[in-house]
Amino acid sequence: QQQVKQSPQSLIVQKGGISIINCAYENTAFDYFPWYQQFPGKGPALLIAIRPDVSEKKEGRFTISFNKSAKQFSLHIMDSQPGDSATYFCAASRTFGNEKLTFGTGTRLTIIP
Amino acid sequence: DTAVSQTPKYLVTQMGNDKSIKCEQNLGHDTMYWYKQDSKKFLKIMFSYNNKExxxxxxxxxxxxxxxxxxxxxxxxxxxxxxxxxxxYFCASSRGLAGVRQETQYFGPGTRLLVL
Known part of the structure; x- marks a missing residue:
């Protein structure tokens, strides 16, 4: 019930292309869905997050799409750049209280020139 | 100024030894966490403390x-x-308090532990 499934495990995208990473969750009580970005040798850092009162959230080149009925959410990176090469983690939790974040298994994104 | 810091950055030790990793945050947060990231990059929470509890x-x-x-x-x-x-091993912190909506977690740089 606590799982968050993430795909693909790795992704190679050409510079300027669109990178898409998908996540699915099981626990219908989850209502906070952040994406974290991790560069090699660094700790994860929050990239963008969404709550289920909206179906889409955009920040610059990064967009989260959220489908509550399907229990799925995805990260789209438009105009992907070599500097976007990193590991991306989706996560989910309940909004209120000290609920733990349940992380997906990560997607290693490589942007090639 | 480093928001969440950990020491040491690298730790190489023998099997059977006892070791400690330290974490400090200067963000004024009430909640702190320890995560373990394995060789496959899977990130899993170990512990969380809220105001020392x-x-x-x-x-x-x-x-x-x-x-x-x-x-x-x-x-x-x-x-x-x-x-x-x-x-x-990653330390993280957030403003989260009991009954308050989930807040961003800020991660430290990690401690790379190798047990030989």
Whole structure:
């Protein structure tokens, strides 16, 4: 019930292309869905997050799409750049209280020139 | 200024030894966490403290003992280290309080532990 499934495990995208990473969750009580970005040798850092009162959230080149009925959410990176090469983690939790974040298994994104 | 700092950055030790990792945050946050990231990059929470009180304790061997002397510090002591403890350990903090909506977690740079 606590799982968050993430795909693909790795992704190679050409510079300027669109990178898409998908996540699915099981626990219908989850209502906070952040994406974290991790560069090699660094700790994860929050990239963008969404709550289920909206179906889409955009920040610059990064967009989260959220489908509550399907229990799925995805990260789209438009105009992907070599500097976007990193590991991306989706996560989910309940909004209120000290609920733990349940992380997906990560997607290693490589942007090639 | 580093928001969440950890020491040491690297830790190489022999099986059976006892070691500690220290974490400090200067963000004024009330909640701190320890995560373990294995060789496949899987990130899993181990413990969470809110204002020095343990609130999340995942299924972790009791060789791992967190200690929070104050709300800005959360240390992790590991007894009788095993080969399988080799991983990167991340400390994180957030503003989250009991009953308050989920807040961003800020991660430290990690401690790379290698048990030989």
């Amino acid at each position: 343990l609130i999340i304790n995942e299924t972790v061997p009791n060789r791992f003992s967190p200690k929070s002397p104050d709300k800005a510090h959360l240390n992790l002591h590991i007894n009788s280290l095993e080969l399988g403890d080799s991983a990167v």
